[in-house]
Amino acid sequence: MNTIATTPIDGQKPGTSGLRKKTPVFMGPHYLENFVQATFDAIGGVAGKTLVLGGDGRYFGAEAAQVILKMAAANGAARVIVGQGAWLSTPAASNLIRQREADGGLILSASHNPGGPNEDFGVKYNMANGGPAPEAVTAAIHARTLEITEYAKLQAPDVNLTAIGESHLGPMVVEVVDPVMAYADLMETLFDFKALRGLFHEGFTMRMDSMCAITGPYAVEILENRLGAPEGTVTHEQPLPDFGGMHPDPNPTWAHELMSEMMAEDGPDFGAASDGDGDRNMILGRQVYVSPSDSLAVLAANAHLVPGYKDGLKGVARSMPTSAAVDRVAAAMGLDCYETPTGWKFFGNLMDAGRVSLCGEESFGTGSDHVREKDGLWAVLMWLNIIAARGQGVAEIMADHFARFGRNYYSRHDYEALPVAMADAMLGDLRDRLADLPGQAVEGLRIETADEFSYTDPVDGSVSAQQGFRILFEGGSRVVLRLSGTGTEGATLRVYLERFAPGPDGLDLDPQQALAPIIAATEALVGIRARSGRKGPDVIT
Numbered sequence: 001m002n003t004i005a006t007t008p009i010d011g012q013k014p015g016t017s018g019l020r021k022k023t024p025v026f027m028g029p030h031y032l033e034n035f036v037q038a039t040f041d042a043i044g045g046v047a048g049k050t051l052v053l054g055g056d057g058r059y060f061g062a063e064a065a066q067v068i069l070k071m072a073a074a075n076g077a078a079r080v081i082v083g084q085g086a087w088l089s090t091p092a093a094s095n096l097i098r099q100r101e102a103d104g105g106l107i108l109s110a111s112h113n114p115g116g117p118n119e120d121f122g123v124k125y126n127m128a129n130g131g132p133a134p135e136a137v138t139a140a141i142h143a144r145t146l147e148i149t150e151y152a153k154l155q156a157p158d159v160n161l162t163a164i165g166e167s168h169l170g171p172m173v174v175e176v177v178d179p180v181m182a183y184a185d186l187m188e189t190l191f192d193f194k195a196l197r198g199l200f201h202e203g204f205t206m207r208m209d210s211m212c213a214i215t216g217p218y219a220v221e222i223l224e225n226r227l228g229a230p231e232g233t234v235t236h237e238q239p240l241p242d243f244g245g246m247h248p249d250p251n252p253t254w255a256h257e258l259m260s261e262m263m264a265e266d267g268p269d270f271g272a273a274s275d276g277d278g279d280r281n282m283i284l285g286r287q288v289y290v291s292p293s294d295s296l297a298v299l300a301a302n303a304h305l306v307p308g309y310k311d312g313l314k315g316v317a318r319s320m321p322t323s324a325a326v327d328r329v330a331a332a333m334g335l336d337c338y339e340t341p342t343g344w345k346f347f348g349n350l351m352d353a354g355r356v357s358l359c360g361e362e363s364f365g366t367g368s369d370h371v372r373e374k375d376g377l378w379a380v381l382m383w384l385n386i387i388a389a390r391g392q393g394v395a396e397i398m399a400d401h402f403a404r405f406g407r408n409y410y411s412r413h414d415y416e417a418l419p420v421a422m423a424d425a426m427l428g429d430l431r432d433r434l435a436d437l438p439g440q441a442v443e444g445l446r447i448e449t450a451d452e453f454s455y456t457d458p459v460d461g462s463v464s465a466q467q468g469f470r471i472l473f474e475g476g477s478r479v480v481l482r483l484s485g486t487g488t489e490g491a492t493l494r495v496y497l498e499r500f501a502p503g504p505d506g507l508d509l510d511p512q513q514a515l516a517p518i519i520a521a522t523e524a525l526v527g528i529r530a531r532s533g534r535k536g537p538d539v540i541t
Helices: 031-042 061-074 090-099 135-145 181-190 193-201 215-226 256-262 292-305 325-333 345-352 376-390 394-405 420-436 516-526 528-532
Strands: 002-005 019-022 050-055 079-087 104-108 120-126 150-153 165-169 172-177 206-209 270-274 281-285 288-290 316-319 337-340 358-361 365-368 407-418 445-452 469-473 478-483 491-501
Touching (some): 031 061, 050 061, 061 104, 061 165, 181 215, 256 288, 292 358, 292 376, 292 407, 325 337, 376 394, 407 528, 420 478, 469 516, 491 516
Parallel strands (some): 316 337
Antiparallel strands (some): 165 172, 358 365, 407 491
16 A cells, blocks of 8 residues: 655536546546545545445546545455446446445546547546535535645556456455446336337337447347347447547437437437436437426326336425426426425435435436436436326327426527636626616516525525526516536536416427527626627527
8 A cells, every 4th residue: 555645736626516627637647546535535534435436438437447446445445336347327326326335436427528538537426325425525525635645545456347246456345246237127116117118019119329428238228128129229329438529418419410310200209318427318209309397397297107106206306497397297286396506416315305206407317216316218218108108209298298287498508618707707797786687677578586596405404505696587487597517618608598388379489489588688688699709609408
């Protein structure tokens, strides 16, 4: 065992999903080691503990896993359960932590961000409940990075992570497990696999784009091997270190190949995509795109049709920027509905306390209390089970849903890689004017309320302030603005636009057309295009 002297490195502050930086930064001297040791120190050490380790297969993941294993051994960990090849999807890692009653886990991923020698890498610590570390823990990790003076690392050959089984690294046991099977087995306990096999047997067609990311092996095992979908149903199924040059973010902009296939008149009945680490999803029908907010609402309204949720939901939760579509379902069904800041860790307390079964966020993340992470393939299987139970396609299900609950037209506009000072100044100016906005008329819309969202956790009483700006217009329309915590370059400004149509008329407009007044009012209020010089957003979802 070596104790290696080091000095603090600036910028090691975890965001909403761990620490993310460019891969060459993580590969720099002491960078990964400093952050890992700070994490171990912040959680009270790992002596005698069991950890789970794995990631999405992106560039530098295998090398990082070897570093972490040697550091865990030097810090006295008893056992590390690692996915074969250092692979584990984020929801599969959460499941393993819970199933094996581990003390926590490290996930090597930058989620939906591109991967490769010059792209993004990330490390995230998950707690014993399987969920992301809460703010108190990430703050402690950051504080430790500012004062670290040494780290411990075993000097030893690399562990063979290609063979399933146990070996030793010093006194620590390294247990290499199949990364897919435990997760796939869990899915069989939640869904009616017999009905889903019947769906494919009857000629139901589907395309699942795994975007050369980690869900490929999971999707092939579940959809093709266990459910009998035709070979080739899963495309881009081989995880690659650079995701085949793709941007592994399942939205209409980056999953354009799938979008083109699904929007054709002869497209498959159902389409889906997942992201780099398997926790996000995009849902499509033939010539139908389902927004993430609407998907969450549909799942809430139909969860009772799925075996794992047949007794009903305990409650639902959504992130603040997510549309209020699920709120309307919750009100109609008599369910509690919680509004939290962005970040899956805020759902963990609610699920652990038994307050919610289903939760989601607008950035293509939905999940339930089966794990403590959002779960892309789980969402796909929920949709398939609902389709099988209702005997309807996506378009029919959406039309029925809007007729019953009304429609929350919704879109997110992303302005990426803005100069940080510019983005901060724009939102700072808005903060200074918030109190004066109510009552003002902008582009024909009257502002009802305006605030900066602050959340008090109903379980532990913790407060999370400055979680985004909300401007609510009369009639239920609104705009939300916040800076993303998942980028690695500059600032990403996310603008969330929403307009409610109660029906029966006005339920089939193009979303951007329906939202045009809100878009114009936002520009008048904030001046994003005028101040940035951009012609428009980089990504529209």
